[in-house]
Amino acid sequence: xxxxxxxVKQPTYYEEVIRKGYNRRDFMxxxxxxxxxxxLEKSSIGQVxxxxxxxxxxxxxxxxxxxxxxxxxxxxxxxxxxxxxxxLDMVSLDYTETLMAASGIQAEQSLKNTMTKYKGxxxxxxxxxxxxxxxxxxxxxxxxxxxxxxxxxxxGAKAVIAWGSCASNGCVQSAKPNPTQATPxxxxxxxxxxxxxxxxxxxxxxxxGVIVHLLTFGTIPELDRIGRPKAFYSKRVHxxxxxxxxxxxxxxxxxxxxxxxxxxxxxxxVGCKGPTTYNACGVMKWNGGTSYPIQSGHGxxxxxxxxxxxxxxxxxxxxxxxxxxxxxxxxxxxxxALGATAxxxxxxxxxxxxxxxxxxxxxxxxxxxxxxxxxx
Amino acid sequence: xxxxxxxIQRLRRVYVWExxxxxxxxLNALVxxxxxxxxxxxxxxxxxxxxxxxxxxxxxxxxxxxxxAAAYLFFFNFLFRIYWGxxxxxxxxxxxxxxxxxxxxxxxxxxxxxxxxxxxxxxxEQHHLSIGHNxxxxxxxxxxxxxxxxxxxTGFGLYAAMGGWWLxxxxxxxxxxFGGDAFTRxxxxxxxxxxxxxxxxxxxxxxxxxxxxxxxxxxxxGGGWKFIEEEVFDKNKPQTPNxxxx
Numbered sequence: 001x002x003x004x005x006x007x008v009k010q011p012t013y014y015e016e017v018i019r020k021g022y023n024r025r026d027f028m029x030x031x032x033x034x035x036x037x038x039x040l041e042k043s044s045i046g047q048v049x050x051x052x053x054x055x056x057x058x059x060x061x062x063x064x065x066x067x068x069x070x071x072x073x074x075x076x077x078x079x080x081x082x083x084x085x086x087x088l089d090m091v092s093l094d095y096t097e098t099l100m101a102a103s104g105i106q107a108e109q110s111l112k113n114t115m116t117k118y119k120g121x122x123x124x125x126x127x128x129x130x131x132x133x134x135x136x137x138x139x140x141x142x143x144x145x146x147x148x149x150x151x152x153x154x155x156g157a158k159a160v161i162a163w164g165s166c167a168s169n170g171c172v173q174s175a176k177p178n179p180t181q182a183t184p185x186x187x188x189x190x191x192x193x194x195x196x197x198x199x200x201x202x203x204x205x206x207x208x209g210v211i212v213h214l215l216t217f218g219t220i221p222e223l224d225r226i227g228r229p230k231a232f233y234s235k236r237v238h239x240x241x242x243x244x245x246x247x248x249x250x251x252x253x254x255x256x257x258x259x260x261x262x263x264x265x266x267x268x269x270v271g272c273k274g275p276t277t278y279n280a281c282g283v284m285k286w287n288g289g290t291s292y293p294i295q296s297g298h299g300x301x302x303x304x305x306x307x308x309x310x311x312x313x314x315x316x317x318x319x320x321x322x323x324x325x326x327x328x329x330x331x332x333x334x335x336x337a338l339g340a341t342a343x344x345x346x347x348x349x350x351x352x353x354x355x356x357x358x359x360x361x362x363x364x365x366x367x368x369x370x371x372x373x374x375x376x
Numbered sequence: 377x378x379x380x381x382x383x384i385q386r387l388r389r390v391y392v393w394e395x396x397x398x399x400x401x402x403l404n405a406l407v408x409x410x411x412x413x414x415x416x417x418x419x420x421x422x423x424x425x426x427x428x429x430x431x432x433x434x435x436x437x438x439x440x441x442x443x444x445a446a447a448y449l450f451f452f453n454f455l456f457r458i459y460w461g462x463x464x465x466x467x468x469x470x471x472x473x474x475x476x477x478x479x480x481x482x483x484x485x486x487x488x489x490x491x492x493x494x495x496x497x498x499x500x501e502q503h504h505l506s507i508g509h510n511x512x513x514x515x516x517x518x519x520x521x522x523x524x525x526x527x528x529x530t531g532f533g534l535y536a537a538m539g540g541w542w543l544x545x546x547x548x549x550x551x552x553x554f555g556g557d558a559f560t561r562x563x564x565x566x567x568x569x570x571x572x573x574x575x576x577x578x579x580x581x582x583x584x585x586x587x588x589x590x591x592x593x594x595x596x597x598g599g600g601w602k603f604i605e606e607e608v609f610d611k612n613k614p615q616t617p618n619x620x621x622x
Contacts, residue, residue: 169555225552236537236557250435254423269421276557278537306555312562317419330562331420334569341573345580348492355494356588358501363590366384 013052037209039231059122062096067128070201078204124157131180168198169306200303237274240282272299414443467508483511
């Protein structure tokens with residue numbers, strides 16, 4: 001029965017839109033928005049619309065491993081309702097544990113069918129990291145470890161999308177000491193194009209933008225060195241922050257309840273990680289462009305950056321100095337080293353006057369004698 | 377007063393540090409101070425309370441501007457010094473810094489025993505009188521060059537995302553290698569402490585050598601001259617550079 005369902009010719013996105021009751025105008029709005037999100041010019045709107053009108057949907061398998069499903073949550077809450085209705089509804093046709101109707105054996109069957117039927121065509125979306133410790137028993141679905149499932153699903157995938165920080169860089173569960181050895185996807189899957197879409201969660205529109213790009217062009221978007229789409233991850237939150245003028249002016253919030261905080265000054269000194277975080281939050285914002293962390297008065301925690309959990313404290317610029325305890329940062333260690341150096345130098349200086357007594361004496365006498373030889 | 381116990385040295389004036397080396401040294405000192413001061417400010421800016429609009433001030437902007445400008449000066453100055461290590465005089469040569477022989481390490485050990493531990497031989501004080509750098513100093517300068525490289529790579533790596541020029545962009549792989557800007561920034565900050573500790577020890581040792589050896593160690597970076605005892609000079613004659621005292 002499952003097989004029969006999959007035999008049906010895949011509708012295009014446009015057909016699906018119309019079937020869902022949207023009109024042409026809504027569709028064009030959606031196409032325009034997506035064109036802007038994926039960083040294309042206005043003239044490309046037609047290209048995007050055409051792709052959605054003519055191309056059949058991309059078969060997608062969406063796997064969930066060590067994660068909290070916030071990526072899926074973010075995705076279905078994209079500002080434009082069509083994102084959820086169209087992209088996700090169609091996505092879920094194939095396989096995604098959280099949102100699919102099927103369960104148990106039927107769900108496994110659906111996964112298998114998609115993998116065979118669309119071998120080499122489907123996009124594998126992975127939400128969550130893969131635990132490698134203890135042969136992967138920390139995350140098992142249907143009697144298989146996530147490692148096995150990922151290997152099988154990735155073998156026939158056209159490309160892999162690593163949704164969120166878990167799949168892109170390991171996120172919180174890979175923080176030290178990482179007991180389950182949570183591992184991001186790119187360290188496991190080799191030889192497939194991997195698109196990393198980090199963030200905890202990534203912005204829904206960004207996720208939709210990546211899928212629309214794949215659909216429109218049939219290729220993966222341009223990636224940066226780390227493997228993130230350049231359209232969304234080439235600028236730091238800091239570079240697009242509306243509080244940036246306060247940073248440049250040197251006006252900072254010192255504590256969260258001071259006058260500077262009320263004035264909306266820069267949150268740099270209370271630990272904002274915007275200057276080291278590459279994401280589109282400052283531009284796209286969240287919840288339909290309503291706000292983003294800095295706008296609500298809280299610094300960026302750098303959730304889309306690798307190792308952000310271990311890379312320092314959330315409310316402090318300074319970062320812990322490895323091996324010297326949580327409370328010691330580079331500057332306190334540096335000051336101790338400086339103090340020790342000063343003590344050592346003082347000790348050496350004193351010792352010099354004993355250890356090199358004769359040499360110093362000779363020099364002094366030599367100098368004095370020369371002085372005495374001269375007439376006054 | 378008659379000279380009864382003194383052996384008055386005849387001194388030979390040796391042109392040790394050429395003008396380009398001295399210019400490099402002082403420019404380097406200046407930009408390093410600028411980099412450290414502005415770097416500290418950038419990492420932990422002062423709390424400024426003002427009624428002025430942000431549009432009227434650019435404090436953080438200026439500190440960062442000075443940091444970046446000084447960084448470029450530092451970088452090109454460093455490149456120049458590497459070049460001078462091949463064309464400059466024997467005391468500026470790269471082989472004064474990079475250990476390539478067993479003798480180099482032996483001399484380092486000698487310096488350690490004589491100048492740090494101040495060991496005596498048969499109850500008598502010992503000297504290690506070199507003309508340019510002694511091997512220990514040379515090696516420490518080699519370490520500073522490595523620290524320079526660390527700062528250049530991490531610094532330009534962090535800067536690459538902001539700069540449009542190809543030069544800093546050459547280093548954009550660095551943060552990717554470190555797994556992001558956050559850790560790159562941490563490395564950049566840690567490495568700065570090496571410069572502070574180096575500067576403190578360096579200045580002390582210059583005074584130490586001047587005090588104990590009395591041959592113009594401090595002023596040598598001004599005029600380029602050192603005043604070398606004729607005995608030492610003659611002894612070194614056949615085997616400069618990289619002399620070793622036995």
